[in-house]
Amino acid sequence: MIRYGPAGIPLSCKGRTLKDGIEDVHNLTLNALEIQMVRPKTLVRAPDEDNEVGKTIRELTADAGFVIGIDRDGDVLYNQDEIIDAEDNLVYLESGVAPCFGDLAGLGNMAQRLDVSLSLHTPYYMDLGSDDDLTADCMASLQHAGIILNELRGDIVVTNVGLYTASRDRTDTDVSIKENLKGLVKWWKKDKLTPRLGIEVTGQQDVYGSLEQVLDLCDAVKGLTPVLNFPHYFSRTKGSLETSSDFADLIQQFQPYCKDNASLYTSFSGVEYDQDGNERRLTPIKKGDLKFEPLAEALCELKPEMTIISSSPLLEHDAMYMQIITERILSKHVAKDLKERKKAEGTPADGSTGGE
Numbered sequence: 061m062i063r064y065g066p067a068g069i070p071l072s073c074k075g076r077t078l079k080d081g082i083e084d085v086h087n088l089t090l091n092a093l094e095i096q097m098v099r100p101k102t103l104v105r106a107p108d109e110d111n112e113v114g115k116t117i118r119e120l121t122a123d124a125g126f127v128i129g130i131d132r133d134g135d136v137l138y139n140q141d142e143i144i145d146a147e148d149n150l151v152y153l154e155s156g157v158a159p160c161f162g163d164l165a166g167l168g169n170m171a172q173r174l175d176v177s178l179s180l181h182t183p184y185y186m187d188l189g190s191d192d193d194l195t196a197d198c199m200a201s202l203q204h205a206g207i208i209l210n211e212l213r214g215d216i217v218v219t220n221v222g223l224y225t226a227s228r229d230r231t232d233t234d235v236s237i238k239e240n241l242k243g244l245v246k247w248w249k250k251d252k253l254t255p256r257l258g259i260e261v262t263g264q265q266d267v268y269g270s271l272e273q274v275l276d277l278c279d280a281v282k283g284l285t286p287v288l289n290f291p292h293y294f295s296r297t298k299g300s301l302e303t304s305s306d307f308a309d310l311i312q313q314f315q316p317y318c319k320d321n322a323s324l325y326t327s328f329s330g331v332e333y334d335q336d337g338n339e340r341r342l343t344p345i346k347k348g349d350l351k352f353e354p355l356a357e358a359l360c361e362l363k364p365e366m367t368i369i370s371s372s373p374l375l376e377h378d379a380m381y382m383q384i385i386t387e388r389i390l391s392k393h394v395a396k397d398l399k400e401r402k403k404a405e406g407t408p409a410d411g412s413t414g415g416e
Contacts, residue, residue, distance in 0.1 A: 065367070107149070
């Protein structure tokens, strides 16, 4: 099965909540939605003795804000069933994906009922290549993303991992990225989070995330999943994706990492890039050099389990466009196969027996 959906709440959606977005995606006959996680400020406060002490995070209402953890003696607990004590502090996000954490389970149930697969993309500027305060904030953002999507019963958290700077050796950056992700995966497993943790191919030469780096990282750190961003890869390789075979060869490099029939997670849009192989901007599919038709041909040949997220500025419009193009090419393949089979059987293409 191939799923299609937008990177964010559809532009045509009248409401701007996650609930509105899920419903709108379903009404558009799409079946995937990538939640865009901004880098919300994390704040800490004392609990309200009358309304919050003695309750769990799941039991708090929207009046409490989006509480995601309990700070107890300097250690942050992310067990949402932990009883809040008067001596605790509450860790909350200035802006969450819902009014409160307790709303997430219901939204996840609704998405499953409407057959909308949820994923979450972390803030686009991430730095796991160091050990400073920014890296600590990025690690916390990834933890929060995992907890949120786990409660939504979603599929995959997608992230970039960092960029190279003149002040830090590239080898040291690579080592830090690997070690930080090893620690994150260990924490992920300890807290029994079910979403996959996806590392995305990136579109800038000075950002960690070439095809080889992403696949090597996923080989080295068990528990990571590679994410195929077509416009990013197209930019880094200066327009290498032209034929259906180009797309098929690329997809097949990712398929071994999709265990137990898991969906290959991808992103598509048009794109403009410079002569050095750096992405400049994403464009509507019909405006960029990266064409969808060869990918659709490859999909009809390979028939992979796959999710394609539209990162185009047209969001849901281009998600629907990709869905229509794939269905149109698939119909042509089916008609061609039927014609050839009947020809091999000696039956006219119109299905008649040839007799009077």
